[in-house]
Amino acid sequence: ASGLDTAAVAAGKVYFGTATDNPELTDTAYVAQLSNTNDFGQITPGNSQKWDATEPQQNTFTYTQGDVIADLAKANGQKLRCHNLVWHSQLPSWVTSGTWTNTTLIAVMKNHITNLVTHYKGQCYAWDVVNEGLNEDGTYRESVWYETIGEAYIPIAFAAAAAADPNVKLYYNDYNIEYSGSKATAARNIVKLVQSYGVKIDGVGLQSHFIVGSTPSKSAQAANLAAFTALAVDVAITELDIRMTLPSTAALLSQQSTDYASTVGACMETDGCVGITIWDWTDKNSWVPNTFPGQGAACPWDDNLVKKPAYTGILTAL
Numbered sequence: 654a655s656g657l658d659t660a661a662v663a664a665g666k667v668y669f670g671t672a673t674d675n676p677e678l679t680d681t682a683y684v685a686q687l688s689n690t691n692d693f694g695q696i697t698p699g700n701s702q703k704w705d706a707t708e709p710q711q712n713t714f715t716y717t718q719g720d721v722i723a724d725l726a727k728a729n730g731q732k733l734r735c736h737n738l739v740w741h742s743q744l745p746s747w748v749t750s751g752t753w754t755n756t757t758l759i760a761v762m763k764n765h766i767t768n769l770v771t772h773y774k775g776q777c778y779a780w781d782v783v784n785e786g787l788n789e790d791g792t793y794r795e796s797v798w799y800e801t802i803g804e805a806y807i808p809i810a811f812a813a814a815a816a817a818d819p820n821v822k823l824y825y826n827d828y829n830i831e832y833s834g835s836k837a838t839a840a841r842n843i844v845k846l847v848q849s850y851g852v853k854i855d856g857v858g859l860q861s862h863f864i865v866g867s868t869p870s871k872s873a874q875a876a877n878l879a880a881f882t883a884l885a886v887d888v889a890i891t892e893l894d895i896r897m898t899l900p901s902t903a904a905l906l907s908q909q910s911t912d913y914a915s916t917v918g919a920c921m922e923t924d925g926c927v928g929i930t931i932w933d934w935t936d937k938n939s940w941v942p943n944t945f946p947g948q949g950a951a952c953p954w955d956d957n958l959v960k961k962p963a964y965t966g967i968l969t970a971l
């Protein structure tokens with residue numbers, strides 16, 4: 654029987670995949686479906702490669718949890734999207750409340766990148782090098798990175814990652830860049846900025862955390878993807894989920910299926926769109942209810958690990 658990854662690969666894509674997270678891996682029914690390579694040819698660790706997990710104290714690196722996910726991918730024969738190196742969130746306090754100069758913070762950032770990329774060398778299909786560097790209006794987010802180093806932190810980060818592993822694909826990843834507007838334009842300017850330094854950037858990840866009934870149309874998403882690939886970079890849908898105000902109804906589940914098909918269809922008709930990753934596959938383990946109170950049911954499988962209409966919507970669009 655054809656599954657999501659089987660269909661995506663047959664249509665010329667590199668993978669269809671899902672995020673996962675360490676606490677979920679004690680659930681045997683969950684792990685069985687996560688490891689079903691008909692559906693998932695790729696996984697992303699939802700938390701365990703982030704800065705707070707990997708460098709909780711300065712220059713003390715812990716890879717135990719991240720390695721569990723990397724080893725699972727290897728055992729299953731799945732690609733691994735590695736996530737992420739430089740972000741404003743989930744930073745330990747030694748980073749956010751340190752007293753840094755331009756020089757010392759660049760050294761901290763490069764040390765972190767070099768350690769992680771070297772540790773996972775040969776194991777990642779791609780790294781999200783810089784995550785969520787932009788505000789909604791397209792200005793740079795006022796993170797410790799931008800405030801201390803300026804916009805050059807972005808090309809410096811990509812250069813450090815490329816030096817540690819010349820073969821892994823290097824991505825800029827963000828949300829609300831899935832349709833045209835100031836933020837998408839600014840993300841393209843980040844691609845151009847990195848390129849202007851003579852530094853490698855391979856792709857842009859469009860997170861695609863959407864709301865049922867208000868996702869951009871398939872044609873709008875496809876046009877937006879094409880504007881990125883015109884810059885000679887790949888694109889990927891990296892964190893797709895489509896939430897609703899609870900409780901879910903048959904009408905909402907039907908609209909959700911249509912909405913999933915729009916995003917998947919936009920990737921399918923874009924040559925440089927390499928793959929699609931959902932931000933976990935079951936509502937049981939979705940991040941949505943914790944982050945958006947009153948909302949949920951964002952994934953293609955329900956709380957009982959049963960396929961929802963969205964599964965068929967995705968499969969039909971592949």
Ligand code: XIL
Nearest residue numbers: 674699700736784785826860892940
């Ligand atoms: C989320 C995780 O899924 C949650 O478990 C965690 O509490 C917060 O982060 N954009 C990203 C992801 O790039 O890293 C975030 O993941 C979701 C939004």
